[in-house]
Amino acid sequence: MGDEWRPEREELVLVGDSLTQGGDWEALLPGETVRNFGMAGDTTDDVIARLWDVIETRPALVALLIGTNDLAWRRSVEHIVRNIETVLVTLRKELPETRILVQSVMPRGHEFADQIRDINRHLWQFAPTVHAGWLDLWPAMALEDGELNPAFTEDRLHLNADGYRAWAGELAPALERLRELPPSSRAITLPDLGGAS
Template sequence: MDVRTEPIVGRGDIVLLGDSLTEGGAWQELLPGLPVRNLGVGGDTAAGVRRRLRPVAEGRPAQVFLLIGTNDVALGRDLDAIAADTAAILAELRRATPRTRLHLQSVPPRTAPYTARIRDLNARYQRAAAEHGAQYLDLWPALADAEGRLRAEFTADGLHLLPAGYRAWTGELRPRLAAAGAG
């Protein structure tokens, strides 16, 4: 018996790829009418995303929005290693799907102990995005408070987002989607 399943990702899709921050978004509600695929996995790391890239690349989506790294930082991974894994994700996607619009999103703010490392990692991400033909999307202006922490009204635990935080994030995504004719 030939059993066919719908591919996870298809041409024209908008893929949100990352960890629990991505996974927790009600993206179909936040971006109604758009072919959004939520490929967030709680607890994932940059190395984990690399291991699950194949269906994304094979699907040839219109856009990929990558947000990864907060778990890597919390695990104490070397920032160069995190940035190298993330750059490898971009390189593989660029090679496999040259027409896909790639967006590397900054790691959002967390609690104070993580601020300096995340800012340093985000500077590396900016360079990686430029090197691999991706657009860098800085989420800090929309999500950070004056001290560089995740704004209190956007979180209950200093990491995961409440609906207001997802609405702020979506506000940052919309101009990228509109520029690509998707929203």
């Protein structure tokens, strides 16, 4: 059931920074064909700069997680949100049949919690406007004060093996839910008004 909706290629592309890059996704997401576009140190500006590399793969599904490195560069919440919105709008325009999943910016040290919550609130509201799914990772990854769960990290930012398992435990069912939906949008075909082809 639902196979008629699926694009020809079932490839999943993961886009992000070192958090994404560091995952052994073939092991963490068995059954998925994963292409990892995680790049250590990447900010939202960097993702925009290399977005065509992602678009050219024409994947069935894109899962995006980006933004934490911008905070280290003291970028504003507005800057980060605007850039992620630009990424999402561009993906939707260029890949109308691709399912898109926006993942909340991960918790890190609790001193960043208010900014990250603000970013995530904006992204949660924006995702439906580009027919993208939303995955809130905070319930699984954060403590009450917004600190990344110490069981999942050694440095309050990067994930250890337990952290990746916790993330994958949220990501796998989110991908399944997204795959069960009809295509996110259709390419617009104009009526043939002139009779020429």
